[in-house]
Amino acid sequence: MEKLQYALFTGCTAKESTPEQLMSTYAVAEKLGIELVELSEASCCGASHLQDYDDFLSLVLNARNICYAESRGMTMVTICNTCQLNTAMTKHRLDKDPALKARVNEKLAEVGLEYKGTSEITHFLYAIIDDFGLDKIAEMVVKPLSQFNIAPFYGCHNIRPSELQNESHKKAENPYNPTSLDDLIIACGGVNVDYEEKNKCCGFHVELQAPKTASILTGNALMGAMDNNADWMVTPCPLCHLKLDTQYEHASHAVGRDVKMPVLHMQQMVGLALGCTPDELGLQHHVAEIDFL
């Protein structure tokens, strides 16, 4: 097989509050022989808030980010569900609306860029499942996670709106019964935990303006995993991770019981199964300590 190559859009969180996510992405890519070329020119995607303030500006900035994947002739790979949503949504809107695309390109021309629509956009989770292949990952596992019950937490923006996100998936994900992350847990030798909150919202986006709502949603997710005997949780989204990992005290207070639980990034889980060291995966950067190794 030809070596897989992607233009990596890291997003902001991986560069700031979840450094372990970027470390583990590179560690896993190296194990799998995937080449990631970082889009160092990329700006913030606006995290689904900038468009509330200025929708057009959000489109222009996201289109600019995609331009740099296009100029490298690569598929853009994201490692944050919200980056995935905002970027894929921009592509979707520009590709179906030539007038809007022209307006955006008029601005991009000022800096010598043009959005063409030639690059696909996919989350790293789907890149390794669809393009690399679950079977091949399973074959490469050297430390099967067989002693762990692992609760997948999908994160809204990878699975909804399904019509948009399934444009980039080989196998359509059912937002009411997603399976990709469960399949990945099984490929890593782990036991996948089924629970009601696995495809629900963590509350991240209203943490500042509606902290009670946010904490209850986070608490519900952690409780669901806990009540179904999970040893730890795994998520493809660094924003969900921030909520579940760093905000467990607020969540515990909101739902009236201790819901502290280790939460891994999906890259860290794969990395553990492939034999990466805890240091390579940045496991020391978690607030809810990783106490099971």
Next chain:
Amino acid sequence: MSMQAITTQQVTFNVFRFNSETDYLPYYKQITMEVTSEEVVLDILDRIKWEHDGSFSYRRSCRHGICGACAVKVNGKGVLACKERMNDMIGLFGTELTIDPVSSKHAIKDMVVDKKDFWDKHEAVEPYLISEIEEHPEMECYVTPMESEALLESDLCIQCGLCHYACPVIEINDAFLGPAAFAKAFRFNADVRDEGIDERIGIVNQPGAGIWDCVKCFECAEVCPKEVNPIEKITKLHNQTFERNDAIDNVATRHAVGFAHSIKKHGLLDEGELVRYSEGNIGVLKHVPVAIKMWKKGKIVMPWNMPKSDKLDEIKRLVKSSSTVKF
């Protein structure tokens, strides 16, 4: 025309049963039946009542996906029972299906729910044309096709309540108006004949009740059987708020604006600065305990180490030339 052969398969249904007058708690009744490939979910509800239990209750009326009465949930997915084909349900979830009301919290009897909260919130956004009209107008009020396109199909809403009861915030926060009410507010705000936009913008901007408490989970967009896409309308209401200079200076609005400031300065988002800008110098103090924990784990980037995007000049130039609003 080629005819597809009708196939049959055995499906087990777990049916939510509850009578608020006699039952302390709901329970599930298991019914197994042969389902043909041309049936819709409503056919199953009919057959449960006609063939298995005459006391089973559900709402139905038009059978054409326009009255919104037969909304139920199948394995957690909100559907209009008359529109959703059993074949598709089996394809998505297999041959063991759970049928629930749209909100078990609001169940009166089986699938029948009390939608009072939905209608109260619908009414709260003034869902009608507000306009000074002459008592004896001499001509009609014209709306061009282009002007009606600006409604973005928000007028297709049939008030089935599926988005309202799929919304996780509705479940938690009784004050929250919810996606259906917001889509309706947009529907009239976007109508060229309407003059009530100022009032509605005021209503949908209330902290706790309004658009700023939306968690952006896209459950409403996913579930809507008429493709109204309520969250798109919520974004439009946010945009109207800023475009009309009606944004209240508070943590929620600053949170949205803060992204533009940060991108202009660094290209990337300065997470710490966003929290400080949104909360203000005093409000930010409540985040200090968590920030210290994060700092100890190497999760906080100090301002002087803030990474910047390459080609930042390009980003600054685009922010300047492409901005459409000011705050």
